[in-house]
Amino acid sequence: MTEKKEKFYLTTPIYYTNGLPHIGHTYTTIVADVIRRYKRMRGYDVVMTTGTDEHGVNVERAAKKAGVAESEFVAKMADAWRALWDELGIPADEFVRTTDLKHVRTVQWLFRQCKENGYVYKGNYTGLYCIYDNAFVNEPKPGNLCPDCDRPLETVTEENYFFKLSAFQRPLLDFYRKNPDFIQPETRKNEIVSFVEGGLKDLSITRTTIRWGIPVPGEEPHVFYVWFDALTAYLSAVGGPEYEKRGYWPADLHLVGKDIIRFHTVYWPAFLMAAMLPVPKQVWAHGWFLMDAAKMSKSKGNVVLPRPIVNMLGMDALRYFLLREVVFGQDGNFSYDALVTRYNSDLANGLGNLASRTAALIEKNFDGKIPKPGARQPQDEALAKEAQAAIGEVLENYDKLSFARALETIWSVIGAADKYLTSEQPWALGNSEDEQARKGTILWTTAELLRIVTALAYPVLPDSASKVWLLLGQAVGVGKCELDGLRWGQLAPGTALSKAQTLFPRVEKTEAIERIEAMANEELNPTPAVPAPAATPASAGGAAAAAVPAASEKIGIEDFAKVEMRVGQIKTAERIVGADKLLKLTVDIGTEIRQICAGIAQYYTPESLIGRKVAVVVNLAPRKLRGVESNGMIVAASVGPEGRPVLAGFHEEVEVGARLK
């Protein structure tokens, strides 16, 4: 008999398509994914929605600048957002675009409901409008500047439909009182309550000055105001007018940044009340990640991107850092230094080390099988107690979205296990029956602790927790483990460990930061592919496959002469953390030793290359590949549909440094 699961519906904001995701957006989506994984482990049937907010004058302008139709522009952008979430392992269950037909219908339907219930009327509106934030501004900064973004406001008069927000002052205040948890954290709630107590003005919800929007049926050229449009996406994602059929509405949780809390806690519940629809249960406003205490922006050049960090340290490292470093709800500063420090200390030396140490000891002493625990000594009891107590504490903190606290608790248990191993010294015990039994108790205790912290850490560290779980020989995936049933003592002796993998290879801080920054730089300012006359760089890096020029593209000998190729001999070769396809080589080219990266890691082992003579393009401008400097290019043929690189070489003795002509 399958038990019907309780539903849990949560959302991230839907992101504007006139820009691309940075760490701030990634933060919200990661948090949503953590909650989703956690709730699933608590037995809920969870749906998480994210998506793209595609209408408005900013998109109109951006599309014009790009010389394409708005629809084409937003389709590309929506693809890019969706692809990033997929790549990072945080895909939406429902990805909603505000240009989706189902969304358009939902917005029009919601408007009709509000209108039929008498909360919508037509009028004229003149106001100062910020075209960047898509909002009329009531209290401009001196010089008519936008209080949010400091940019000049425009005076706009137009015929609008108005929403009677003023009628919802009482109902909203009553609602906040009856639902004290609706606005989180508490400090934000006070802010909103005083705003509503100060009186609410009616709100214009359609525009005639904008073309790129959802049309108000029968009222063209009216289109919906972006926030009436955008907020409704949460409902369109789970059935729109037919929301009852799917059963996920009202939302349990809207995660938002602090800048958009008013839209979510004042306008949105009012729209829903006007349409007589259920109101979401909770809106949680988190703080901002700042870079050197300033808001990130492309123009300031201080945007932090997720991909370079993930390439270098892995997605789990980014997830862990964002959730551990800053109390959820508060602002925090982002720094690469702090990121790498936490990575090395908490992940590599903490969880990673405990897992590999435990596995190695069990491997050596018990043939890779979980030993049987014998009589327990007080220190074993103490550790068991600490781990058992952590379960309750961690769940409680996850429930409150106190991620930093939850992780702190988990890591203090990991720390206790390290100390325990260091003081019990199982490696110093001999092979007598007693000593072997004691070893068994110590290692069973450590492995059981590892199992518990792994299950608890899974929502934040899904990749590495899955690896540790597998290492411990657990059959069912850790994400399927039911947290409600998690208890000390469930680890079965005799379970065979699987092969240990390095979870978090330690990195050298300066080098790691340099590489992350270089990769970010590449992503933000992509270098246009340099047309190489005789060789085209293989996609993955500096191994060149001979290009076949089209017949019409014949070049003269003087062009060919521009390419200086020499015989080089590979001196060293190593893999690069965070770049699966690249090898870092040092190559003797006769006059000097060069560092060159080659995209051949999937086809050549580093050892097989040492001493090998290769053809090197030596006068290419140096560039960075995955953040590593590459000064030259190794020539290779590109074979088969996959473009497998085969290094060009020599069948006779050649001198290092000889020129190829």
Ligand code: MSP
């Ligand atoms: N499209 C609207 C939301 C409509 S929801 C019905 C929007 N989009 S946004 O792309 O500008 O921002 C989306 C979210 O990203 C907001 O919650 C915002 O607070 C968050 N962040 C943007 N930069 C941020 C940081 N630097 N740090 C943390 N979050 C920040 O607003």
